[in-house]
Amino acid sequence: MASRSPAEELDVDGIAVRLSNPDKIYFPGLGENGGRKRDLVGYYRTMALAGPMLSAVRDRPTFIERYPDGVDGDQIYQKHIARKRPEHVLSTPITFPSGRKGDALRPTVPADIVWAANYGTVIFHTWPTRHPDNDHPDQLRIDLDPSPGTDFDDVRRVAIDLVQPLLTELDVTGFVKTSGSRGIHVFVPIEPRWDFIAGRRAVIALARELERRDPESVTTSWWKEERGQRIFIDFNQNARDRSMCAPYSVRRSPDGRVSMPVTWAELADVDPASFTMATVPDLVARREDPWTDIDERRAGIEPLLEMVDRDEENGLGDMPYPPSYPKMPGEPPRVQPSKKVAAHWDEHGNRVEE
Numbered sequence: 494m495a496s497r498s499p500a501e502e503l504d505v506d507g508i509a510v511r512l513s514n515p516d517k518i519y520f521p522g523l524g525e526n527g528g529r530k531r532d533l534v535g536y537y538r539t540m541a542l543a544g545p546m547l548s549a550v551r552d553r554p555t556f557i558e559r560y561p562d563g564v565d566g567d568q569i570y571q572k573h574i575a576r577k578r579p580e581h582v583l584s585t586p587i588t589f590p591s592g593r594k595g596d597a598l599r600p601t602v603p604a605d606i607v608w609a610a611n612y613g614t615v616i617f618h619t620w621p622t623r624h625p626d627n628d629h630p631d632q633l634r635i636d637l638d639p640s641p642g643t644d645f646d647d648v649r650r651v652a653i654d655l656v657q658p659l660l661t662e663l664d665v666t667g668f669v670k671t672s673g674s675r676g677i678h679v680f681v682p683i684e685p686r687w688d689f690i691a692g693r694r695a696v697i698a699l700a701r702e703l704e705r706r707d708p709e710s711v712t713t714s715w716w717k718e719e720r721g722q723r724i725f726i727d728f729n730q731n732a733r734d735r736s737m738c739a740p741y742s743v744r745r746s747p748d749g750r751v752s753m754p755v756t757w758a759e760l761a762d763v764d765p766a767s768f769t770m771a772t773v774p775d776l777v778a779r780r781e782d783p784w785t786d787i788d789e790r791r792a793g794i795e796p797l798l799e800m801v802d803r804d805e806e807n808g809l810g811d812m813p814y815p816p817s818y819p820k821m822p823g824e825p826p827r828v829q830p831s832k833k834v835a836a837h838w839d840e841h842g843n844r845v846e847e
Contacts, residue, residue, distance in 0.1 A: 522747030541603035561613035618736035642722035673744030700726035
Protein backbone atom coordinates (compact mmCIF):
# COMPACT_ATOMS: atom_id res chain seq x y z
CA MET A 494 0.00 0.00 0.00
CA ALA A 495 1.39 3.39 -0.98
CA SER A 496 2.17 5.77 1.87
CA ARG A 497 -0.04 8.80 2.36
CA SER A 498 1.36 12.15 1.32
CA PRO A 499 1.21 14.92 3.95
CA ALA A 500 -1.93 17.05 4.10
CA GLU A 501 -1.83 20.63 2.92
CA GLU A 502 -3.93 23.72 3.57
CA LEU A 503 -5.40 25.71 0.70
CA ASP A 504 -6.59 29.31 0.83
CA VAL A 505 -9.84 29.45 -1.12
CA ASP A 506 -10.98 33.06 -1.23
CA GLY A 507 -10.05 33.57 2.41
CA ILE A 508 -11.34 30.22 3.67
CA ALA A 509 -8.88 27.51 4.68
CA VAL A 510 -9.65 24.12 3.11
CA ARG A 511 -7.69 21.00 3.96
CA LEU A 512 -6.23 18.93 1.12
CA SER A 513 -5.59 15.44 2.41
CA ASN A 514 -3.30 12.88 0.74
CA PRO A 515 -2.71 15.19 -2.25
CA ASP A 516 -0.49 12.81 -4.22
CA LYS A 517 -2.96 9.95 -4.26
CA ILE A 518 -3.68 8.82 -7.83
CA TYR A 519 -7.29 9.49 -8.83
CA PHE A 520 -6.98 9.02 -12.60
CA PRO A 521 -4.70 6.02 -13.23
CA GLY A 522 -4.65 6.77 -16.95
CA LEU A 523 -2.85 10.01 -16.19
CA GLY A 524 -0.87 8.88 -13.16
CA GLU A 525 1.43 11.49 -11.65
CA ASN A 526 1.21 13.53 -14.84
CA GLY A 527 -2.05 15.28 -13.95
CA GLY A 528 -3.98 12.42 -12.38
CA ARG A 529 -3.39 13.04 -8.69
CA LYS A 530 -5.92 14.18 -6.13
CA ARG A 531 -4.13 17.54 -5.99
CA ASP A 532 -4.75 17.94 -9.72
CA LEU A 533 -8.48 17.31 -9.33
CA VAL A 534 -8.80 19.60 -6.30
CA GLY A 535 -6.62 22.20 -8.02
CA TYR A 536 -8.88 22.13 -11.07
CA TYR A 537 -11.98 22.70 -8.97
CA ARG A 538 -10.25 25.44 -6.97
CA THR A 539 -9.38 27.24 -10.21
CA MET A 540 -12.86 26.81 -11.67
CA ALA A 541 -14.63 27.87 -8.48
CA LEU A 542 -12.50 31.00 -8.09
CA ALA A 543 -12.78 31.85 -11.80
CA GLY A 544 -16.53 32.11 -11.38
CA PRO A 545 -18.39 30.12 -14.04
CA MET A 546 -18.69 26.84 -12.17
CA LEU A 547 -19.85 28.48 -8.95
CA SER A 548 -22.46 30.43 -10.93
CA ALA A 549 -23.76 27.14 -12.35
CA VAL A 550 -24.14 25.35 -9.00
CA ARG A 551 -24.71 28.19 -6.53
CA ASP A 552 -27.74 27.58 -4.30
CA ARG A 553 -28.74 24.44 -6.23
CA PRO A 554 -29.33 21.09 -4.48
CA THR A 555 -26.15 19.26 -5.42
CA PHE A 556 -25.54 15.52 -5.29
CA ILE A 557 -21.93 14.43 -5.29
CA GLU A 558 -20.41 11.37 -6.94
CA ARG A 559 -17.39 10.42 -4.88
CA TYR A 560 -14.45 8.14 -5.66
CA PRO A 561 -12.28 8.22 -2.53
CA ASP A 562 -9.93 5.61 -4.03
CA GLY A 563 -9.87 7.14 -7.51
CA VAL A 564 -12.08 6.64 -10.55
CA ASP A 565 -11.22 2.94 -10.78
CA GLY A 566 -12.42 2.44 -7.21
CA ASP A 567 -15.85 2.24 -5.61
CA GLN A 568 -18.47 4.86 -6.40
CA ILE A 569 -20.36 6.66 -3.63
CA TYR A 570 -23.37 8.58 -4.96
CA GLN A 571 -24.29 10.90 -2.11
CA LYS A 572 -27.62 12.74 -2.09
CA HIS A 573 -27.64 13.79 1.57
CA ILE A 574 -25.16 16.35 2.83
CA ALA A 575 -22.50 15.09 5.24
CA ARG A 576 -23.44 15.72 8.86
CA LYS A 577 -19.86 16.50 9.78
CA ARG A 578 -18.78 19.45 7.67
CA PRO A 579 -17.27 22.95 7.97
CA GLU A 580 -19.50 25.87 8.93
CA HIS A 581 -19.29 27.40 5.46
CA VAL A 582 -20.87 24.32 3.85
CA LEU A 583 -24.64 24.87 3.80
CA SER A 584 -27.63 22.68 2.99
CA THR A 585 -31.01 23.02 1.29
CA PRO A 586 -34.17 20.99 2.02
CA ILE A 587 -35.42 18.66 -0.70
CA THR A 588 -38.39 16.33 -1.07
CA PHE A 589 -37.94 12.99 -2.81
CA PRO A 590 -40.62 11.41 -5.05
CA SER A 591 -41.65 9.17 -2.14
CA GLY A 592 -42.43 12.24 -0.04
CA ARG A 593 -39.42 11.62 2.17
CA LYS A 594 -37.49 14.75 3.15
CA GLY A 595 -33.76 15.33 3.06
CA ASP A 596 -31.03 17.94 3.01
CA ALA A 597 -28.65 18.31 0.07
CA LEU A 598 -25.42 20.20 -0.36
CA ARG A 599 -25.98 23.85 -1.36
CA PRO A 600 -22.77 25.43 -2.68
CA THR A 601 -22.57 29.15 -1.98
CA VAL A 602 -18.84 29.97 -1.96
CA PRO A 603 -15.80 28.60 -3.86
CA ALA A 604 -14.57 26.79 -0.75
CA ASP A 605 -17.66 24.55 -0.82
CA ILE A 606 -16.65 23.11 -4.19
CA VAL A 607 -13.05 22.60 -3.09
CA TRP A 608 -14.15 20.98 0.18
CA ALA A 609 -16.33 18.53 -1.75
CA ALA A 610 -13.45 17.74 -4.14
CA ASN A 611 -11.18 16.96 -1.20
CA TYR A 612 -13.99 14.73 0.09
CA GLY A 613 -13.43 12.58 -2.99
CA THR A 614 -16.00 14.21 -5.28
CA VAL A 615 -15.26 13.81 -8.97
CA ILE A 616 -18.71 14.68 -10.36
CA PHE A 617 -21.15 17.37 -9.22
CA HIS A 618 -24.83 16.73 -10.10
CA THR A 619 -27.34 19.57 -9.70
CA TRP A 620 -31.09 19.89 -9.48
CA PRO A 621 -32.84 22.36 -11.83
CA THR A 622 -33.96 24.45 -8.83
CA ARG A 623 -32.47 27.08 -6.56
CA HIS A 624 -32.75 27.42 -2.78
CA PRO A 625 -35.12 27.98 -1.13
CA ASP A 626 -37.71 26.92 -3.74
CA ASN A 627 -36.88 23.35 -4.66
CA ASP A 628 -40.37 22.53 -5.92
CA HIS A 629 -40.36 24.71 -9.04
CA PRO A 630 -37.60 24.15 -11.62
CA ASP A 631 -35.94 27.14 -13.27
CA GLN A 632 -34.52 24.97 -16.07
CA LEU A 633 -35.77 22.37 -18.52
CA ARG A 634 -33.03 19.87 -19.32
CA ILE A 635 -32.78 18.17 -22.70
CA ASP A 636 -30.51 15.14 -22.52
CA LEU A 637 -29.49 13.86 -25.96
CA ASP A 638 -28.39 10.31 -25.27
CA PRO A 639 -26.69 8.28 -28.03
CA SER A 640 -27.83 4.69 -28.53
CA PRO A 641 -25.50 1.86 -29.59
CA GLY A 642 -24.51 2.39 -33.20
CA THR A 643 -24.58 6.18 -32.94
CA ASP A 644 -21.82 8.61 -32.00
CA PHE A 645 -21.20 12.22 -31.03
CA ASP A 646 -21.59 13.41 -34.62
CA ASP A 647 -25.10 11.96 -34.69
CA VAL A 648 -25.97 13.69 -31.42
CA ARG A 649 -24.45 16.94 -32.67
CA ARG A 650 -26.58 16.87 -35.84
CA VAL A 651 -29.78 16.36 -33.86
CA ALA A 652 -28.86 19.22 -31.51
CA ILE A 653 -28.00 21.69 -34.28
CA ASP A 654 -30.49 20.71 -36.98
CA LEU A 655 -33.49 19.86 -34.80
CA VAL A 656 -33.25 21.04 -31.19
CA GLN A 657 -31.96 24.57 -31.74
CA PRO A 658 -34.49 25.47 -34.48
CA LEU A 659 -37.40 24.13 -32.42
CA LEU A 660 -36.33 26.12 -29.36
CA THR A 661 -36.11 29.23 -31.53
CA GLU A 662 -39.67 28.60 -32.79
CA LEU A 663 -40.83 28.30 -29.18
CA ASP A 664 -39.06 31.58 -28.28
CA VAL A 665 -36.90 29.98 -25.59
CA THR A 666 -33.12 29.86 -25.32
CA GLY A 667 -31.07 26.69 -25.13
CA PHE A 668 -27.64 26.64 -23.50
CA VAL A 669 -25.57 23.73 -24.74
CA LYS A 670 -22.71 21.72 -23.26
CA THR A 671 -20.90 18.50 -23.93
CA SER A 672 -21.88 15.77 -21.50
CA GLY A 673 -18.29 14.77 -20.84
CA SER A 674 -18.97 11.50 -22.62
CA ARG A 675 -20.73 10.92 -25.98
CA GLY A 676 -23.87 12.99 -25.41
CA ILE A 677 -24.99 16.61 -25.38
CA HIS A 678 -27.00 18.49 -22.77
CA VAL A 679 -29.18 21.51 -23.49
CA PHE A 680 -30.43 23.56 -20.53
CA VAL A 681 -33.40 25.86 -21.13
CA PRO A 682 -33.88 28.57 -18.47
CA ILE A 683 -37.54 29.01 -17.51
CA GLU A 684 -39.54 31.04 -15.04
CA PRO A 685 -39.91 28.98 -11.83
CA ARG A 686 -43.71 28.95 -11.92
CA TRP A 687 -44.36 25.29 -12.77
CA ASP A 688 -43.80 22.09 -10.82
CA PHE A 689 -41.71 19.08 -11.84
CA ILE A 690 -44.69 17.30 -13.41
CA ALA A 691 -45.42 20.21 -15.76
CA GLY A 692 -41.74 20.64 -16.63
CA ARG A 693 -41.32 16.97 -17.42
CA ARG A 694 -44.48 16.91 -19.57
CA ALA A 695 -43.17 19.99 -21.43
CA VAL A 696 -39.96 18.15 -22.31
CA ILE A 697 -41.94 15.06 -23.37
CA ALA A 698 -43.93 17.27 -25.77
CA LEU A 699 -40.73 18.80 -27.12
CA ALA A 700 -39.16 15.36 -27.55
CA ARG A 701 -42.22 14.05 -29.38
CA GLU A 702 -42.09 16.98 -31.79
CA LEU A 703 -38.39 16.29 -32.46
CA GLU A 704 -39.29 12.67 -33.13
CA ARG A 705 -42.05 13.68 -35.54
CA ARG A 706 -39.63 15.88 -37.46
CA ASP A 707 -37.00 13.17 -37.84
CA PRO A 708 -38.24 9.74 -36.72
CA GLU A 709 -35.21 8.05 -38.28
CA SER A 710 -32.83 9.94 -35.99
CA VAL A 711 -34.76 10.68 -32.78
CA THR A 712 -36.71 8.48 -30.36
CA THR A 713 -38.73 9.11 -27.23
CA SER A 714 -38.99 5.43 -26.36
CA TRP A 715 -38.22 4.81 -22.71
CA TRP A 716 -37.61 1.16 -23.53
CA LYS A 717 -34.14 0.44 -24.94
CA GLU A 718 -35.42 -2.45 -27.04
CA GLU A 719 -37.40 0.06 -29.16
CA ARG A 720 -34.76 2.74 -29.66
CA GLY A 721 -32.66 1.24 -32.43
CA GLN A 722 -29.80 3.39 -33.70
CA ARG A 723 -31.45 6.68 -32.76
CA ILE A 724 -30.78 9.51 -30.32
CA PHE A 725 -32.92 9.16 -27.21
CA ILE A 726 -34.31 12.33 -25.63
CA ASP A 727 -34.26 11.39 -21.96
CA PHE A 728 -37.32 13.28 -20.69
CA ASN A 729 -37.08 11.65 -17.27
CA GLN A 730 -34.08 13.82 -16.46
CA ASN A 731 -36.76 16.40 -15.64
CA ALA A 732 -38.48 14.31 -12.98
CA ARG A 733 -38.17 15.29 -9.33
CA ASP A 734 -34.92 14.14 -7.72
CA ARG A 735 -33.20 13.68 -11.09
CA SER A 736 -29.99 15.66 -11.38
CA MET A 737 -27.56 16.23 -14.21
CA CYS A 738 -23.82 16.71 -14.39
CA ALA A 739 -23.03 20.35 -13.68
CA PRO A 740 -21.32 22.58 -16.23
CA TYR A 741 -17.53 22.35 -15.85
CA SER A 742 -17.80 19.16 -13.79
CA VAL A 743 -15.16 16.49 -14.34
CA ARG A 744 -16.51 13.08 -15.37
CA ARG A 745 -15.38 9.56 -14.51
CA SER A 746 -13.03 9.07 -17.43
CA PRO A 747 -9.39 8.02 -17.81
CA ASP A 748 -8.38 11.48 -19.07
CA GLY A 749 -10.38 13.60 -16.63
CA ARG A 750 -12.82 14.80 -19.28
CA VAL A 751 -15.07 17.76 -18.47
CA SER A 752 -18.72 18.55 -19.25
CA MET A 753 -18.04 21.79 -21.11
CA PRO A 754 -20.37 24.68 -21.97
CA VAL A 755 -19.94 25.83 -25.57
CA THR A 756 -21.70 28.20 -27.92
CA TRP A 757 -23.95 26.81 -30.63
CA ALA A 758 -21.40 28.00 -33.19
CA GLU A 759 -18.61 26.14 -31.41
CA LEU A 760 -20.69 22.97 -31.20
CA ALA A 761 -20.53 22.62 -34.99
CA ASP A 762 -16.92 21.40 -34.94
CA VAL A 763 -16.06 20.88 -31.29
CA ASP A 764 -14.15 17.80 -30.14
CA PRO A 765 -15.48 16.77 -26.70
CA ALA A 766 -12.24 14.90 -25.99
CA SER A 767 -10.37 18.20 -26.03
CA PHE A 768 -12.07 19.36 -22.81
CA THR A 769 -10.24 17.93 -19.81
CA MET A 770 -9.35 19.22 -16.38
CA ALA A 771 -5.88 19.94 -17.79
CA THR A 772 -7.12 22.08 -20.71
CA VAL A 773 -10.33 23.75 -19.55
CA PRO A 774 -8.85 26.31 -17.07
CA ASP A 775 -6.78 27.97 -19.81
CA LEU A 776 -9.79 28.05 -22.12
CA VAL A 777 -11.95 29.64 -19.43
CA ALA A 778 -9.28 32.26 -18.77
CA ARG A 779 -9.21 33.24 -22.46
CA ARG A 780 -12.91 33.67 -23.16
CA GLU A 781 -16.26 34.65 -21.71
CA ASP A 782 -18.46 31.96 -20.20
CA PRO A 783 -21.03 30.98 -22.90
CA TRP A 784 -23.63 30.54 -20.14
CA THR A 785 -22.99 33.90 -18.46
CA ASP A 786 -26.53 35.22 -19.03
CA ILE A 787 -28.51 32.01 -18.55
CA ASP A 788 -30.47 33.34 -15.57
CA GLU A 789 -31.46 36.46 -17.52
CA ARG A 790 -32.96 34.42 -20.37
CA ARG A 791 -35.77 32.72 -18.48
CA ALA A 792 -39.02 32.30 -20.40
CA GLY A 793 -42.47 30.83 -19.93
CA ILE A 794 -43.35 27.32 -21.06
CA GLU A 795 -46.91 28.03 -22.19
CA PRO A 796 -46.17 27.08 -25.85
CA LEU A 797 -44.85 23.71 -24.70
CA LEU A 798 -47.86 23.14 -22.46
CA GLU A 799 -50.10 23.85 -25.45
CA MET A 800 -48.19 21.09 -27.25
CA VAL A 801 -48.88 18.84 -24.25
CA ASP A 802 -52.61 19.54 -24.62
CA ARG A 803 -52.53 18.80 -28.36
CA ASP A 804 -50.75 15.53 -27.75
CA GLU A 805 -53.36 14.61 -25.14
CA GLU A 806 -56.14 15.31 -27.65
CA ASN A 807 -54.39 12.95 -30.07
CA GLY A 808 -54.19 10.17 -27.49
CA LEU A 809 -50.58 10.80 -26.44
CA GLY A 810 -50.54 11.07 -22.68
CA ASP A 811 -47.80 10.71 -20.13
CA MET A 812 -44.75 8.46 -20.48
CA PRO A 813 -43.29 5.95 -17.98
CA TYR A 814 -41.32 7.17 -14.99
CA PRO A 815 -38.12 5.44 -13.86
CA PRO A 816 -38.76 2.18 -11.99
CA SER A 817 -37.71 3.62 -8.62
CA TYR A 818 -40.56 6.16 -8.65
CA PRO A 819 -43.99 5.61 -7.12
CA LYS A 820 -46.87 5.19 -9.54
CA MET A 821 -47.66 8.69 -10.84
CA PRO A 822 -51.11 10.07 -11.78
CA GLY A 823 -51.85 9.55 -15.48
CA GLU A 824 -48.74 7.43 -16.02
CA PRO A 825 -49.12 4.45 -18.34
CA PRO A 826 -48.24 1.01 -16.96
CA ARG A 827 -44.51 0.34 -16.85
CA VAL A 828 -44.58 -2.72 -19.03
CA GLN A 829 -41.71 -3.54 -21.35
CA PRO A 830 -43.09 -3.71 -24.93
CA SER A 831 -41.84 -7.25 -25.52
CA LYS A 832 -43.83 -8.39 -22.50
CA LYS A 833 -47.14 -6.84 -23.56
CA VAL A 834 -50.05 -8.96 -24.77
CA ALA A 835 -51.16 -7.12 -27.92
CA ALA A 836 -54.87 -7.63 -27.33
CA HIS A 837 -54.68 -5.68 -24.07
CA TRP A 838 -53.22 -2.45 -25.55
CA ASP A 839 -54.46 0.22 -28.00
CA GLU A 840 -52.43 1.91 -30.75
CA HIS A 841 -51.23 4.63 -28.35
CA GLY A 842 -49.77 2.20 -25.85
CA ASN A 843 -52.63 2.54 -23.36
CA ARG A 844 -54.01 -0.48 -21.57
CA VAL A 845 -57.49 -1.51 -22.66
CA GLU A 846 -59.71 -2.23 -19.70
CA GLU A 847 -61.21 -5.70 -19.76
